[in-house]
Amino acid sequence: MAYLSLKEINKSYGSKVVFHHQDFSFSKNEIVFFVGKNGVGKTTLMEIIVGLNQIDEGEIILDKRELKVPYDLSSREKFSFLPTEDQLIDFLTARENLSYFAEIYRIKKYQDKIGDLIKDYQFSDQEGKLIKGYSKGMKRRLSLALIDLINSPIIVLDEPSLGLDIY
Known part of the structure; x- marks a missing residue:
């Protein structure tokens, strides 16, 4: 059974359709790699998963509970995200x-x-x-x-x- 599911998601930027009725599901303890050309939506998908980008339509379900952006605190605590740009503070050790x-x-x-x-x-x-x-x-x-x-x-x-x- 899936721990995290994205069901029938749609995501567009203007006239550019990134996802059209796409489904994704992930089990606990599963390692998944997204592979594809630049611009196909890998980063967008990751941002959707962690709640930093909103879908136009569809559902995001975590452990049998539907998530809505912005995620509540208990849901946010389930995710760690390392974006391509580091979020470190330069003037600290x-x-x-x-x-x-x-x-x-x-x-x-x-x-x-x-x-x-x-x-x-x-x-x-x-x-x-x-x-x-x-x-x-x-x-x-x-x-x-x-x-x-x-x-x-x-x-x-x-x-x-x-x-x-x-x-």
């Missing part, structure tokens, strides 16, 4: 960024987990450095650490390896 977002997401007792993420994602040698001095790949890696910190049941990554350095 890696630890400060993770702490900032932990507060926004109301993560309890996050300090130890942040310490582990700093180590696991190899930011220990960058402790005092502001994000504005990071490479694009380092910012991407920190954004992935942030997704790891949030730990939502549904994780949506838009081009997660974009600019990512091998370490």
Whole structure:
């Protein structure tokens, strides 16, 4: 049974039809990749899934409950989204960024987990450095650490390896 379903969705931008009566369904613990040419709607679909873009028609059902944009708090907590552009704050360090977002997401007792993420994602040698001095790949890696910190049941990554350095 599907955990998340998009039924009969329609989405257009002016005269450009992106989705016309399309169905998508996703099970728990399923890993899904969207592959296609530029401009076919992959990012639009991801934004619809996480509630950042509204469908023109159709239904979005999460765990047998219909969602409407804007999603309520209990529904929003089910999603983590990594867009192609990082959402980090340039004038904070890696630890400060993770702490900032932990507060926004109301993560309890996050300090130890942040310490582990700093180590696991190899930011220990960058402790005092502001994000504005990071490479694009380092910012991407920190954004992935942030997704790891949030730990939502549904994780949506838009081009997660974009600019990512091998370490």
